[in-house]
Amino acid sequence: MKFSNEEMLQAMEATGMIPVFNHVDIAVAKGVLDASYKAGIRVFEFTNRTANSLEVFKELYDYAAKYPDLVMGIGTIFTTEQAESFIEAGADFIVSPALIRELAVYCNSKDVFWIPGCATMSEIFQAKKLGASLVKAFPGNVVGSAFVAAAKSVYPELHIMPTGGVEPTEENLKEWFDAGVYCVGMGSQLFKKDWIKNQQYELLENKIADTLKIIQSCKS
Known part of the structure; x- marks a missing residue:
C-alpha cells in the first residue's frame, strides 16, 4: 500500500477537510485536483457516481x-465488486454512504482503509466492532x-467525519469542530457549479x- 492507515488518518486530521468530487470529464477532474493540492489538500475523495467513474x-x-x-480515495462504494475494481485502480481508501458488513470484511481482508457511513449509535457500534477507525x-445536514x-x-x-451539507463558513465549521469532529468532507458546497463549468x-x-x-x- 502507498500509505499506512495511520499516515492517512494523520493527513486527514492535519488538513481537517477532504474534498468530495466527481466529474465525467478527466480534464476537469485534473483541474480540480490541481487546485485542491495547491490550496493545501492532501487527502482527496473521488466519488463513484457516474457510469465512467472507474x-x-x-x-x-x-x-x-x-x-x-x-x-x-474513492467514495460512494456499496459492493465488494466496486471496491475490488477501485482498489485495483489504486484507491488508497474506500468510503461508503452506509455501513455494509461484507464491504467492511472485504476491505479488512485486503488491509484497505475503509470509512463507513453511520447515522445512528447502533451503526457506530457495529462499525467499531468491524474495526472502523x-x-x-x-x-451530515x-x-x-x-x-x-x-x-x-x-x-x-x-x-468522526461529517459529509453532506457541511458549509465552508466559519459559523458552520466552528459548530462541527466544537462538536468534536476529526475532519469534514465537503462537496457541492465547495465546488461551485459555475466555477467548474x-x-x-x-x-x-x-x-x-x-x-x-x-x-x-476552529481547531486551535
Whole structure:
C-alpha cells in the first residue's frame, strides 16, 4: 500500500477537510485536483457516481502520482465488486454512504482503509466492532452536530467525519469542530457549479485555501 492507515488518518486530521468530487470529464477532474493540492489538500475523495467513474479515477490516480504525498480515495462504494475494481485502480481508501458488513470484511481482508457511513449509535457500534477507525456521519445536514457531540460523549476516542451539507463558513465549521469532529468532507458546497463549468480553478483554489485556514482556526 502507498500509505499506512495511520499516515492517512494523520493527513486527514492535519488538513481537517477532504474534498468530495466527481466529474465525467478527466480534464476537469485534473483541474480540480490541481487546485485542491495547491490550496493545501492532501487527502482527496473521488466519488463513484457516474457510469465512467472507474475510467476517470484510473487516469486521475495516475495523474496524481506527481503529488507523492497526496492520498487518493474513492467514495460512494456499496459492493465488494466496486471496491475490488477501485482498489485495483489504486484507491488508497474506500468510503461508503452506509455501513455494509461484507464491504467492511472485504476491505479488512485486503488491509484497505475503509470509512463507513453511520447515522445512528447502533451503526457506530457495529462499525467499531468491524474495526472502523473513522466513521462518516452521513448525511451530515440530517444527523447534525448534536449527534456528533452525543456520539463522542459515549465514544470519546471515536474519529468522526461529517459529509453532506457541511458549509465552508466559519459559523458552520466552528459548530462541527466544537462538536468534536476529526475532519469534514465537503462537496457541492465547495465546488461551485459555475466555477467548474467555466474552469475557474484559481477561484476554487482560493476558496479551498480560505476554508482550510478557517478549519485551522476552529481547531486551535
